[in-house]
Amino acid sequence: MQRKERQLVVFNLGQEEYGVDILQVREIKRLSEIARVPHAPDFVKGVINLRGNIIPVIDLHKRFDLGETEATDESRIVIVSVQDITVGITVDAVSEVITLTKEALTPPPPLVAGIEASFIEAIGKLKDRLLILLNMDRILGLDEVAATKKVAEKAAQEGVAE
Amino acid sequence: MVSDQSRYKEVFFAEAQEHLQALNNGLLVLEQNPHDYDAVNLIFRAAHTIKGMAATMGFNTITTLTHNLENMLDKVRAKTILLSPELSDLLFEGVDLLEGLLSEAQAGSEPGPQLIADFVAELNYSLKTESEAERAPNQKEPFADQKVELKEHEIQVVSEARQRGYQPYFITVQLVPDCLMKSVRVFLVFQRLQAQGEILRAEPPVEDLEEEKFGDSFQLLYISKLDSSAVEDLITHVVDIKQAEVVPIGANETIYAPKTREIAAPKKHRYLTTQTVRIDIHRLDSLMNLVGELVITKTQIEQLLLGHNSSEAEEALKSLSRVAGGLQDGVMKARMVPLAQVFNRFPRMVRDLTRELGRKVEFIIEGEETELDRSVIDEIGDPLMHLLRNAIDHGIETPAERTKKGKPAVGKVQLVAGYEGNHVNITVADDGRGLDPRQILRQAQNKGLITPAEAGRLSGEEIYRLLFLPGFSTSKDVSDVSGRGVGLDVVQNKISSLGGTVEVSGAKDQGMRFNIRLPLTLAIIQALMIEVGGETFALPLETVEEIRVLEPREIKRVRSREVMVLRGEVVSLIRLGPLLGCREDGQPAQDLSVVIIRGDSGRAGLTVDNLLGQREIVIKSIDRFLGNLPGIGGATILGDGKVAFILDPAGIINLAGKSYSSRF
Missing domain, CATH: 2.40.50.180 (CheA-289, Domain 4)
Structure with a gap:
């Protein structure tokens, strides 16, 4: 990251504040009807219709093992695009967009708030607040997807064999 | 005035392209079946329309050329000329010339009349000779060959009838194409004829005629005291009878060779003449996005109104839903294009190629109604063309070779499309010489694409996949058709850029089969x-x-x-x-x-x-x-x-x- 400053979209999940690089954010939507996807990994909450495109939605609570929360009026779906892939992530609330200088970002310590360290790109310091900057590539588990796909294909083949 | 016309140029060229396609298609059909009246009409109209439009636009050379083509087609239509292979070659040549003129004119300026002078001269020459040659013997007999033999008992009946003053006739009745309620026409013809004589035999048999199991014509063996023109009048009086040929059978004739088979069961060709409006695909894209927004907003309004309990609002919403739904469907469908748009140009290509290479090929197209998103349709033509060229150039053997191998002299090339789940499958298959896996391996090693050690490890399927490597070509000599070492790798790249896959299978002397699977972004x-x-x-x-x-x-x-x-x-x-x-x-x-x-x-x-x-x-x-x-x-x-x-x-x-x- 050569840029001096980064703008982050800040949102809440449980008690923590998280940020995603604004360049990855396409839009922020109210919670709409999410269609469940049969036989998908459990962190996939479902799919939504985004202007004619079918977009998967990831439940960050499940992804981070934070336990379930009730959807509220504040709940939002943040649509992000990473490596040609567009997905929605559910968050409890979107609070603001902030600008952080490069200096304000530090590498993540090995253990943070219980969520998997590889999901964290950096920790942002903002006066008395700490912001967890998410590594969306990892969260979307693009390599993991390939793995699940293989498992599914293998299962399907075994199904045929029987 | 000139600047005014330039607005219409785009429309002219777009429409001219459609009529050109119709000309090509019609000529192909006509070549197979010279009696196909509809095809003649279709191409005649296409040529006529281009002529009219070109004249309006001031393209004189195009007008002259189409005028001459039209003259020739008019003769074919009037059946004073039967379409000979030479003549159809000439007509195809004319269509190519026309295409060239159009693209030159579109690029800037229309070439002068000297460019078409030779062709027009040739056309007029053959117009003269063909019509002279054709007119004399064939004028009275517009039907195709089929022998009908009087059966033994019929010979007896006929000669007895003759003694009682009856004249036996052989009658061929032709209905207008696409005649409705054919059995009714048959019934009427029978009724009228039987009032004045006796029908000895019907071909096809009466049962089939009643069940409408026949094409556009049928034949009768008939005896009557009326003369042939009176009999003809009896028949043609029935509505929707196109033509009746009544031929008296002479005293010692036992075989009569009228002409029907070809016409009796004409191949059904669908002429897809549609009216179209050309539109920039991006406009459709943004339309579709807007429709999506509309649907979502509508849903939001529905929710806002939930608590209000207003029946008027509900009615209005219902109507909005209907309109939005219809709009959505319409826009999505507008993006879908049948594969026919791509497939249509192949029969001509295959025809030209087989002539050039001296092959005989039956080219079968199926599933051309399968629809794909416009963006895919635009891209899929080239790879398919490549595969078809390969199939004919490298796959199908010469008729002599095929006969030697014990195969039918006419090779078969198939292009089949269809839906499968959320994919469209397109298969290009031939029954030609196929490929010997050992030859593929040898070639790959010679070109340094694989090492001998690797060669030993490859499975049959993997060997065929080598064909897709860049720089691989199995053809021994380079022709201008295909086999320049670029080919299948280009095909594969194109198809994977469309998100699809291509598989190949085959066996020596049994042909090759390429299976393309394309995802349906929209279908x-x-x-x-x-x-x-x-x-x-x-x-x-x-x-x-x-x-x-x-x-x-x-x-x-x-x-x-x-x-x-x-x-x-x-x-x-x-x-x-x-x-x-x-x-x-x-x-x-x-x-x-x-x-x-x-x-x-x-x-x-x-x-x-x-x-x-x-x-x-x-x-x-x-x-x-x-x-x-x-x-x-x-x-x-x-x-x-x-x-x-x-x-x-x-x-x-x-x-x-x-x-x-x-x-x-």
């Missing part, structure tokens, strides 16, 4: 909408065989598997709710709706909570992020903006098989 299918556990799913209608309502006692068990008996066949029953992980609404104790589907591996009955009816749905591909979902073939967006999954019957049956077996 419309008929589906049966079902509800399971409060969720809506779509089942492709083509896989649905029937719908049954089962009483609980009709459900039987075979080794803990639920089955039902359908007309003596045991069909396994799949509880769709649990299989798809739907939240259960509690199994209803009363009757069960069961949809019988057919997958690759057989039938199965799916239990559903509700049948929501048949709908046309637009298939959307599911983001690759989700990978392959077992049992799911795709997704669609319902009228209210919600997403519903399209079930893949074969996948569902497999999935059920697996979950059952895991229970044991």
